[in-house]
Amino acid sequence: xxxxxxxxxxxxxxxxxxxxxxxxxxxxxxxxxxxxxxxxxxxxxxxxxxxxxxxxxxxxxxxxxxxxxxxxxxxxxxxxxxxxxxxxxxxxxxxxxxxxxxxxxxxxxxxxxxxxxxxxxxxxxxxxxxxxxxxxxxxxxxxxxxxxxxxxxxxxxxxxxxxxxxxxxxxxxxxxxxxxxxxxx
Amino acid sequence: xxxxxxxxxxxxxxxxxxxxxxxxxxxxxxxxxxxxxxxxxxxxxxxxxxxxxxxxxxxxxxxxxxxxxxxxxxxxxxxxxxxxxxxxxxxxxxxxxxxxxxxxxxxxxxxxxxxxxxxxxxxxxxxxxxxxxxxxxxxxxxxxxxxxxxxxxxxxxxxxxxxxxxxxxxxxxxxxxxxxxxxxxxxxxxxxxxxxxxxxxxxxxxxxxxxxxxxxxxxxxxxxxxxxxxxxxxxxxxxxxxxxxxxxxxxxxxxxxxxxxxxxxxxxxxxxxxxxxxxxxxxxxxxxxxxxxxxxxxxxxxxxxxxxxxxxxxxxxxxxxxxxxxxxxxxxxxxxxxxxxxxxxxxxxxxxxxxxxxxxxxxxxxxxxxxx
Numbered sequence: 001x002x003x004x005x006x007x008x009x010x011x012x013x014x015x016x017x018x019x020x021x022x023x024x025x026x027x028x029x030x031x032x033x034x035x036x037x038x039x040x041x042x043x044x045x046x047x048x049x050x051x052x053x054x055x056x057x058x059x060x061x062x063x064x065x066x067x068x069x070x071x072x073x074x075x076x077x078x079x080x081x082x083x084x085x086x087x088x089x090x091x092x093x094x095x096x097x098x099x100x101x102x103x104x105x106x107x108x109x110x111x112x113x114x115x116x117x118x119x120x121x122x123x124x125x126x127x128x129x130x131x132x133x134x135x136x137x138x139x140x141x142x143x144x145x146x147x148x149x150x151x152x153x154x155x156x157x158x159x160x161x162x163x164x165x166x167x168x169x170x171x172x173x174x175x176x177x178x179x180x181x182x183x184x185x
Numbered sequence: 186x187x188x189x190x191x192x193x194x195x196x197x198x199x200x201x202x203x204x205x206x207x208x209x210x211x212x213x214x215x216x217x218x219x220x221x222x223x224x225x226x227x228x229x230x231x232x233x234x235x236x237x238x239x240x241x242x243x244x245x246x247x248x249x250x251x252x253x254x255x256x257x258x259x260x261x262x263x264x265x266x267x268x269x270x271x272x273x274x275x276x277x278x279x280x281x282x283x284x285x286x287x288x289x290x291x292x293x294x295x296x297x298x299x300x301x302x303x304x305x306x307x308x309x310x311x312x313x314x315x316x317x318x319x320x321x322x323x324x325x326x327x328x329x330x331x332x333x334x335x336x337x338x339x340x341x342x343x344x345x346x347x348x349x350x351x352x353x354x355x356x357x358x359x360x361x362x363x364x365x366x367x368x369x370x371x372x373x374x375x376x377x378x379x380x381x382x383x384x385x386x387x388x389x390x391x392x393x394x395x396x397x398x399x400x401x402x403x404x405x406x407x408x409x410x411x412x413x414x415x416x417x418x419x420x421x422x423x424x425x426x427x428x429x430x431x432x433x434x435x436x437x438x439x440x441x442x443x444x445x446x447x448x449x450x451x452x453x454x455x456x457x458x459x460x461x462x463x464x465x466x467x468x469x470x471x472x473x474x475x476x477x478x479x480x481x482x483x484x485x486x487x488x489x490x491x492x493x494x495x496x497x498x499x500x501x502x503x504x505x506x507x508x509x510x511x512x513x514x515x516x517x518x519x520x521x522x523x524x525x526x527x528x529x530x531x532x533x534x535x536x537x538x539x540x541x542x543x544x545x546x547x548x549x550x551x552x553x554x555x556x557x
Binding site: 063064065066069088090092093095097098108110112115117120122141142143145146167178179 | 231232235237239240272275278401402403404405406407411416418420423424488489490491492493500502504506514515517519523524527528531556557
C-alpha cells in the first residue's frame with residue numbers, strides 16, 4: 001500500500017488534468033490553482049441550470065458523501081482512471097444520468113480508497129446525447145467491464161474498446177434503453 | 186492453471202450451469218468452457234431476476250421507494266434500508282434522534298448475524314454436510330422472531346423512516362436479544378468444533394482460490410471477500426456512520442485470501458456483531474425514536490448525494506441525483522455482490538469445477554441484490 005501516491009498528489013494531478021481540459025476545449029483557461037472553487041459557487045451554477053465547467057471541487061463529506069468532485073472532458077476519463085489507479089483507489093461504480101433538456105449524458109465514476117482512511121472521489125463528464133460514445137476504462141480497472149456493460153444496457157452509451165458490449169441485465173433481444181428519460185414503455 | 190487445462194490439444198466442451206440450479210443459490214447462470222474437470226472460462230450470466238428498481242425510483246416520491254429497498258437483498262434487507270435512510274437524511278439535512286440510531290444499529294447487526302448464519306449453513310450444505318444448516322436455522326429463527334416483533338416483517342423490512350424508526354423496541358425485545366447473545370456465544374465455539382475443524386471442510390476451503398488484495402482492488406470487491414485478502418476495510422470503521430463510532434469492536438482480517446479466510450472472517454464477524462449489540466443495549470439512550478418535523482413531501486436541494494453502508498456482503502452504496510422536485514431524478518444502487526462476482530471469471534480460470542462452486546459459496550451471493 002505504501003507505494004501508492006498520497007491523496008494530496010492525487011488531488012493535484014486530477015486538478016491539473018481538469019484544467020488542461022478547460023484549455024483544450026477552447027474555453028477561458030483559469031489560472032492554475034483557481035480550479036478549486038468553493039462549493040457554494042457550484043450550487044449556484046446548478047441552481048441556474050448551467051452545467052458547471054471542468055474543474056475540481058472539494059466537497060463537504062458530511063453533506064454530500066464524497067470528498068472530491070472532479071469534472072473533466074470525456075477524452076480524459078482513461079487518464080483520470082490511471083491517476084486514481086496509481087493512488088490505490090478502487091472503482092466503486094459507474095453510472096449515467098440522462099439530462100434530456102441539455103441533450104447530454106452525464107457519466108459519473110465513483111472511486112474510493114480502501115487503504116487507510118476512506119477517501120471518495122467522484123469523476124464526472126458529459127457527452128453529447130446524439131453521439132453517446134466514450135472510451136472504456138476496463139483496461140485500467142477490469143471491474144469496470146460490468147459497470148460499463150450495465151450503463152450501455154440502461155442508457156445506450158457506447159464504450160469504445162469495451163471487450164463485450166452486450167446486453168447484461170436486460171434480455172438479449174431488447175431494443176431499448178430504459179433509463180433514458182424519453183423511454184416509453 | 187493446471188498443466189492439464191493449459192494443453193490446448195485436449196478438446197474443450199461447453200457446460201451450462203443454471204439458471205435453475207441449487208448450487209447457484211437462485212437464478213444465476215454460468216456459461217462454462219470445460220477441459221475435462223477443469224474450467225477454462227466461466228462466464229456469469231446475470232439478469233434473470235432483474236426488476237429495474239432504478240427506473241421505479243424515478244416515478245415515485247422519496248417515501249414510496251422504501252419497499253423497494255428491502256427487496257434487493259432479502260437476506261439482510263435491514264442494512265439496505267439503512268443506506269436509503271442515511272442517503273435521504275443526508276440530502277434533506279434531517280437529524281435523527283440518538284435512540285433511533287441505536288435501534289438501527291441493533292436491528293442491522295441482528296440482521297447481519299442472521300445473514301451470516303444462513304450463509305454458513307448453505308455453504309456447508311453445498312459442500313455436502315446437511316446437518317449444520319438445521320442448527321443455523323434454529324438460531325436464525327430466534328432473530329427473525331425478534332425482528333418480527335418490532336418491525337412487523339420477517340425478511341422484507343420497512344422499519345426505518347426518514348428521521349428515525351417506525352416502532353420503539355420494548356422490554357421483551359431487549360430480554361430476548363440478551364438471551365440470544367448468550368445462546369449464540371455458546372453456539373459459535375460449538376460450530377467451530379463441529380464444522381470448522383472438520384477435515385473435509387478444511388480440504389475443500391483451505392488454499393482454494395486465493396484472491397490477492399490487488400485483484401480485489403482492481404475489481405472493486407468489498408466486504409468479507411476483501412477482508413479475507415488482508416485489507417482492513419470496513420465502512421463502519423473507515424467511513425463511520427450512524428452510531429457506530431460509539432461502539433468498541435474489531436474488524437476481523439485474514440491474510441490468506443482463500444475460501445477459508447473468507448469463511449473465518451464471517452464467523453468472527455458474528456461475534457463482533459454480538460459485541461456491538463450488547464454495547465448498544467447497555468448504553469441505549471432514552472428519548473424519541475423519530476425526529477419530529479420531518480416534512481411529508483421531501484424536496485432535497487438539487488445535486489448529488491452519496492451514502493455507503495457496510496452490508497453483510499460488502500459496501501452497499503447509493504447515489505441520488507435530485508433536481509429539487511419531490512421525486513428522485515436518478516437513483517443508482519451499487520450492490521456489493523455485483524462487484525464481488527465480477528472477478529469470478531478471472532479467479533476461476535484453471536480451477537476444478539467443484540472448487541469453483543465452493544468458491545462461489547464463499548462469495549456469499551444473493552441474486553436479487555445483484556440483478557436489482
